[in-house]
Amino acid sequence: MIDPQVVERLVRAGERRASPMRWLTPREREVLEAMARSMSNAAIASHFAIGVRSVRKHMSAIFVKLGVGEEPEIHRRVQAVLTFLSEVD
Secondary structure (H helix, E strand, O other): OOHHHHHHHHHHHHHOOOOHHOOOOHHHHHHHHHHHHHOOHHHHHHOOOOOOHHHHHHHHHHHHHHHHOOOOOOHHHHHHHHHHHOOOO
């Protein structure tokens, strides 16, 4: 018999591994975290000493990897941030 708490932790760990967040590069995670902090593209670019165009490229990659579509009723940036926040302990 296995302790139910151990089983629950294993299930949660498996769910985390199944998350699309695992596909993000470290820089993409940083950009997404900055988005979660409500930083603008220009502020993100300045913070990481990269161009705004690079920020946009990272964001595009984030949206693709997280499966964030272009539905008109859902803001992609908000949807990506919500995915990020759901992974934060």
